[in-house]
Amino acid sequence: MTKAKQALCLFECLHRSIFNSLNSTTASLSHTHQVHAHVLKTGVFEDSHVATKLLSQYANHFCFTDANQFLDSISEPTIFSFSVLIYAYTKQRLFNQALRVFSRMLSLGLAPDSHVLPNVAKACAGLSSLKSGKQVHGIVFVSGLGSDSFVQASLIHMYLKCIRIRDAHKLFDRLPQADVVIFSALIAGYARQGCVDDVKKLFKKMEDSGVQPNLVSWNGIIAGFNHSRYYEEAIIMFRKMHFEGFIPDGCSLSSVLSAVGDLESLNVGLQIHDHVIKQGLGQDKCVASSLIDMYGKCACPIDMSKVFFEVDGLDIGACNALVTGLSRNGLVDKALEMFRQFQDQGMELNIRSWTSMIAGCSQNGLSIQALDLFREMQDVGLRPNNVTIPCLLPACGSIAALMHGKAVHCYSIRTGISNDIFVSSALIDMYAKCGRIQVSRQLFDKMPAKNSVCWNAIIGGYAMHGNAKEAIEIFHLMQSNGQKPDFISFTCILSACSQAGLTEEGCKYFNSMSKEYGIEARMEHYACMVTLLGRAGRLKETYKMIEQMPFEPDACVWGALLSSCRVHNNVCLGEVAARKLFQLEPTNCGNYTLLSNIYASKSMWTEVDSVRDTMKALGLRKDPGCSWIELNNKMHMLLAGDQSHPQMSQITERLNKINMEMKKSGCFPNTDFVLQDVEEQEKEQILCGHSEKLAVALGLLNTPPGSTLQVIKNLRICGDCHAVIKFISSIEGREIYVRDTNRFHHFKDGVCSCGDYW
DNA sequence: ATAGGGTTAG
Numbered sequence: 007m008t009k010a011k012q013a014l015c016l017f018e019c020l021h022r023s024i025f026n027s028l029n030s031t032t033a034s035l036s037h038t039h040q041v042h043a044h045v046l047k048t049g050v051f052e053d054s055h056v057a058t059k060l061l062s063q064y065a066n067h068f069c070f071t072d073a074n075q076f077l078d079s080i081s082e083p084t085i086f087s088f089s090v091l092i093y094a095y096t097k098q099r100l101f102n103q104a105l106r107v108f109s110r111m112l113s114l115g116l117a118p119d120s121h122v123l124p125n126v127a128k129a130c131a132g133l134s135s136l137k138s139g140k141q142v143h144g145i146v147f148v149s150g151l152g153s154d155s156f157v158q159a160s161l162i163h164m165y166l167k168c169i170r171i172r173d174a175h176k177l178f179d180r181l182p183q184a185d186v187v188i189f190s191a192l193i194a195g196y197a198r199q200g201c202v203d204d205v206k207k208l209f210k211k212m213e214d215s216g217v218q219p220n221l222v223s224w225n226g227i228i229a230g231f232n233h234s235r236y237y238e239e240a241i242i243m244f245r246k247m248h249f250e251g252f253i254p255d256g257c258s259l260s261s262v263l264s265a266v267g268d269l270e271s272l273n274v275g276l277q278i279h280d281h282v283i284k285q286g287l288g289q290d291k292c293v294a295s296s297l298i299d300m301y302g303k304c305a306c307p308i309d310m311s312k313v314f315f316e317v318d319g320l321d322i323g324a325c326n327a328l329v330t331g332l333s334r335n336g337l338v339d340k341a342l343e344m345f346r347q348f349q350d351q352g353m354e355l356n357i358r359s360w361t362s363m364i365a366g367c368s369q370n371g372l373s374i375q376a377l378d379l380f381r382e383m384q385d386v387g388l389r390p391n392n393v394t395i396p397c398l399l400p401a402c403g404s405i406a407a408l409m410h411g412k413a414v415h416c417y418s419i420r421t422g423i424s425n426d427i428f429v430s431s432a433l434i435d436m437y438a439k440c441g442r443i444q445v446s447r448q449l450f451d452k453m454p455a456k457n458s459v460c461w462n463a464i465i466g467g468y469a470m471h472g473n474a475k476e477a478i479e480i481f482h483l484m485q486s487n488g489q490k491p492d493f494i495s496f497t498c499i500l501s502a503c504s505q506a507g508l509t510e511e512g513c514k515y516f517n518s519m520s521k522e523y524g525i526e527a528r529m530e531h532y533a534c535m536v537t538l539l540g541r542a543g544r545l546k547e548t549y550k551m552i553e554q555m556p557f558e559p560d561a562c563v564w565g566a567l568l569s570s571c572r573v574h575n576n577v578c579l580g581e582v583a584a585r586k587l588f589q590l591e592p593t594n595c596g597n598y599t600l601l602s603n604i605y606a607s608k609s610m611w612t613e614v615d616s617v618r619d620t621m622k623a624l625g626l627r628k629d630p631g632c633s634w635i636e637l638n639n640k641m642h643m644l645l646a647g648d649q650s651h652p653q654m655s656q657i658t659e660r661l662n663k664i665n666m667e668m669k670k671s672g673c674f675p676n677t678d679f680v681l682q683d684v685e686e687q688e689k690e691q692i693l694c695g696h697s698e699k700l701a702v703a704l705g706l707l708n709t710p711p712g713s714t715l716q717v718i719k720n721l722r723i724c725g726d727c728h729a730v731i732k733f734i735s736s737i738e739g740r741e742i743y744v745r746d747t748n749r750f751h752h753f754k755d756g757v758c759s760c761g762d763y764w
Numbered sequence: 765a766t767a768g769g770g771t772t773a774g
Contacts, residue, residue: 255769326773
C-alpha cells in the first residue's frame with residue numbers, strides 16, 4: 007500500500023468516526039463545535055450527510071445561530087439541510103422560524119418533497135395560521151404530492167388546528183382510504199369543537215371501514231372533550247375506553263383528571279388516582295399536574311400538597327397547579343410563599359404562573375399585592391395577555407385604583423385584546439367600581455358581541471351607583487336582545503332595587519324569577535331581599551321570609567338582617583340575628599360591632615360593655631374604619647383616629663376650618679353617630695377622626711380646586727361624615743365620590759346621589 | 765429526518 011493510499015484510508019476512517027460520533031443525539035455541544043472546526047479544515051462539509059448531521063446536532067442543542075451560520079456556509083445546500091432545520095424548529099415549537107427557513111428554501115428554487123411538507127404544515131398548525139396553511143396547501147397541490155398519506159394527514163391536522171373542521175373533512179372525504187391516524191386526528195378535532203354527535207358518527211364509520219381505534223384515538227377524544235368543556239363526555243369516553251379493554255396511559259389520565267377536577271367529582275378523582283398509582287404513573291409530569299389541579303378544585307388542599315411533594319424535581323405545570331389550588335382554597339399566603347420559593351429555586355416562571363398568583367391575590371382581597379406582582383412580572387420581561395388582564399382588573403376596582411386601571415385599559419388597546427369578552431367585561435366592572443359608570447356604559451355600548459357576563463357587569467355597575475332606573479332599563483334591553491338573564495342578573499337587579507328603595511319593584515322581580523324565568527332563588531337572592539325589605543323597615547316581614555326559606559340561611563342572610571336592624575335600631579330582632587351569626591362566624595368582628603352599636607343607639611351601655619367583653623375574651627378587635635384615596639398615582643390609606651399621615655396637621659386644620667364654616671351656616675355635628683359613652687366634646691373629636699373625612703381633606707389639600715375626588719371606605723359611610731361631605735361638595739365646588747361597602751355616594755352641590763337613603 | 769393523543773392561568 008502506498009503512503010498516499012494509507013493516508014487516504016486513515017482519512018476515511020477518521021471521517022467515518024467523526025460521522026459516527028455525531029450519530030448520538032447526546033453528542034456534547036463542544037464536541038459538535040470541534041467536529042465543525044475539523045470539517046471546515048478538511049472540507050468534507052460538502053458531504054451532505056455530514057452537513058445534515060452537524061445541523062441536526064446544533065438543532066438538538068438549540069444552537070440555531072450556529073446551525074444557520076453553517077447552513078449559510080454551504081455553497082450548495084440540499085433539501086436535506088433545510089429539512090433538518092425545519093424539523094428542529096418545529097420540534098422546538100419555533101414555528102415562525104420554521105416557516106422562514108421554508109420560504110428561504112423555496113426562494114433558492116428547491117422543490118419541497120414529501121418529507122418537508124408535513125413539518126411545514128405542522129408549523130402552520132402550531133401557529134394556527136390559516137393563511138400560511140392555505141399557501142402550503144397550494145404548494146402541495148402544485149407539487150403533485152397531494153396523494154402522499156403523510157402530507158394529507160398533516161394538512162387535515164392543520165385545518166383542524168385552524169378550526170376549519172369542514173375543510174379538514176373535505177380533504178378527509180377525498181382520501182381513497184383513511185388509516186387510524188387520519189381518523190383519530192379528525193375525531194379529536196371534532197371532540198375539540200365539542201361536536202359529540204360527529205365524534206360518534208366518525209367513530210362508527212372508522213369501525214365500519216375496518217379500522218380499529220387504538221389508544222391514541224381514544225386519548226384524542228378524551229382530550230378533545232375536555233378541551234371543549236364537555237367534561238361529562240370526557241369521563242364517559244374514558245370509561246368506554248376502559249371497558250373496551252384499553253389500559254389508560256399518562257395521556258388518558260391527565261386529560262380525564264382535568265375534566266374530573268372541573269366537575270369537582272372527588273369520588274371519581276380518587277378512583278383515577280388509584281389507577282395512576284397502579285400504573286406507576288405518579289411521576290408523569292402532566293398526570294401529577296392534573297392530580298394537583300383536581301384535588302385543588304375538589305377542596306382537598308392537603309391531598310393536593312401531598313401529590314406535589316411526592317413528585318421528584320420541580321415541574322412548571324405542577325408548580326402552577328399548586329399555586330392556583332392554594333389560592334383557590336383560601337391559602338393565598340401559602341401560595342405566595344411557594345411562589346417566592348419557586349423563584350428562589352431558579353424556576354423559570356411563565357405567564358401562567360404569574361397570572362395565577364395575580365388572580366390569587368386579586369380574589370383574596372390582596373389588591374395591592376396583585377398590582378405589585380403585575381409590575382414585577384413585566385420587569386422580568388413577561389407580557390400580560392388576555393387572561394392576565396381580567397385577573398388584575400378586579401384588584402384595581404376593589405381599591406379604586408383608577409390610574410392603574412386606565413393604564414391597563416390602554417395596554418389592552420395597544421395589544422389588541424380590548425375586545426376580548428373577558429377583558430371588556432372586566433373593564434366595565436373596573437370603571438364602575440372606580441366611579442366612572444359613564445365610561446363603563448360607553449365601553450358596553452361599543453362591544454361588538456356581548457354575553458351574559460357583560461350585561462351583568464353593566465347592570466351591577468348601575469346598581470352600585472344607585473341608578474336603578476338604568477339598571478332596570480338594561481335588564482329589559484338584555485332580554486329584547488335575546489340574552490336570557492341568569493341568576494347573577496337577578497342578584498344585580500335586586501340589589502339595584504334595594505339601593506334605590508324600590509321595594510315593590512324588587513319584590514316583583516324576585517317573584518318572577520322562578521315563575522317566569524325558571525331560575526330558583528339562591529342564597530344571594532334571599533340576602534338581597536332581606537336587605538330590600540329590611541331597609542324599608544319591614545323587619546317582621548323580613549324575618550318571616552327568612553324562616554320560610556327552602557334551605558338553611560347562611561351568614562350573609564343573617565348579616566343582612568342584622569345590618570337592617572342597625573339601620574332601624576331594632577334590638578329584639580338584632581339580637582336574634584346576632585345570636586345566629588355568633589354561631590356561624592364567631593370571629594367576624596363586624597357582627598359584634600353592629601350589635602354593640604344597636605345597644606349604644608338605645609344607650610344600653612351595660613349591654614354594650616358585655617358585647618365588648620365577649621370580643622375581648624375571644625381576642626377580637628374591632629375592624630378599624632379605613633379609607634383610601636389615589637393621589638398622583640399613589641394610594642394613600644387613612645385609618646380612623648390615626649395620626650401618622652405626614653400631612654396630618656394640615657388635614658386637621660382644614661377639617662377644623664370646615665367645621666367652623668358648617669357651624670356658622672347652622673349645621674352642627676351629629677354626635678348620635680358616636681356610639682361611645684363619652685362627653686359631647688370628645689364625641690366631636692371622634693367624628694373628626696373618621697377615615698373618610700381624613701381622606702377627603704387629604705384630597706382637598708393635594709388636588710387643584712374644582713377637581714373631582716374619589717374615596718373608598720371599608721365600612722358603611724358614617725351619617726355625620728355624609729353630612730359633612732355634602733357640605734364640602736357645596737362650599738368647595740367639588741364633586742366627591744365615596745364608595746362604601748354597599749354603593750357609591752356621589753356628592754355634588756350639597757346633595758348626594760343616594761338621596762340620603764343608604 | 766416525515767403524520768394522530770396530555771397537564772398547569774380567567
